[in-house]
Amino acid sequence: xxxxxxxxxxxxxxxEQDFFVSSNNFSAYKLIESWPRWPxxxxxxxxxxxxxxxxxxxxxxxxxxxxxxxxxxxxDNKIIQDLNNLDCLIIDSFDNNIEEKLFYxxxxxxxxxxxxxxxxxxxxxxNVKFKLAxxxxxxxxxxxIGIDLPTDDLxxxxxxxxxxxxxxxxxxxxxxxxxxxxxxxxxxxxxxxxEVDELSLSSGKSININLIKKVLNNE
Numbered sequence: 001x002x003x004x005x006x007x008x009x010x011x012x013x014x015x016e017q018d019f020f021v022s023s024n025n026f027s028a029y030k031l032i033e034s035w036p037r038w039p040x041x042x043x044x045x046x047x048x049x050x051x052x053x054x055x056x057x058x059x060x061x062x063x064x065x066x067x068x069x070x071x072x073x074x075x076d077n078k079i080i081q082d083l084n085n086l087d088c089l090i091i092d093s094f095d096n097n098i099e100e101k102l103f104y105x106x107x108x109x110x111x112x113x114x115x116x117x118x119x120x121x122x123x124x125x126x127n128v129k130f131k132l133a134x135x136x137x138x139x140x141x142x143x144x145i146g147i148d149l150p151t152d153d154l155x156x157x158x159x160x161x162x163x164x165x166x167x168x169x170x171x172x173x174x175x176x177x178x179x180x181x182x183x184x185x186x187x188x189x190x191x192x193x194x195e196v197d198e199l200s201l202s203s204g205k206s207i208n209i210n211l212i213k214k215v216l217n218n219e
Contacts, residue, residue, distance in 0.1 A: 020157040024148035047147030050186030053120040088116035
C-alpha cells in the first residue's frame with residue numbers, strides 16, 4: 001500500500017470548482033450560486049462544523065464587490081457604521097455569541113439599507129431563545145437552509161481534497177478504510193486526520209493502515 005506523509009494545518013483554499021455538490025448541500029449551493037435572485041435578502045445556512053458553510057460564504061464573497069465576512073465573536077459596534085458601505089454582510093460561526101441589542105441593530109440597519117445578510121451557524125438561529133421580542137420577530141425574515149451529514153462520496157472527496165492541497169495523492173483503499181471506521185461527521189473526520197498526522201510526525205512513521213488503526217484504538 002502507498003505510504004503517505006502530510007502535515008497540518010493545511011492552507012485553506014476556497015475555490016468554487018473545489019466545492020463538491022452532493023445531495024446534502026445542493027439546496028444551499030444553488031441558492032448561493034443564484035445570488036442576487038434570492039426569495040429574500042437574509043439567509044441562515046446551518047449545519048455541522050466543517051460542513052462547507054465558510055466555503056459557501058467565500059463563493060458568495062467573490063460575487064459581490066461590497067461585502068464583509070466577519071466571525072461572530074469579533075463583531076462590535078463598529079459594524080453598524082460598516083453596513084453603510086456594504087451590499088452584503090456575512091456573519092460566520094454564529095453561536096448566540098453577539099450581544100442581543102447589537103445583533104438587533106445589525107439586522108435593523110441591514111433592513112433599512114436593503115442589505116443582504118448571510119449567517120452561518122451550527123444549529124439554526126430560528127431556534128435561539130432570544131430575550132428581545134423584536135429580535136425574535138426578525139428571525140421570520142430569514143430563509144433557512146440546512147446542510148446534512150455527508151455521504152460516502154462526499155467524504156472521499158473531502159479526504160482527497162485535504163491531501164491534494166499538499167500535492168499528495170490518496171490511495172482509494174485508504175479512503176474507504178477511513179470512511180468505514182470514522183464517525184460520519186465532518187468535524188470528526190478532520191479531527192481524526194489531524195490525529196493521524198500528529199502520530200505520524202511524532203513516531204516518524206508514514207501513514208498507512210497500521211498507523212490509522214493505532215489512532216482508531218485511541219479514540
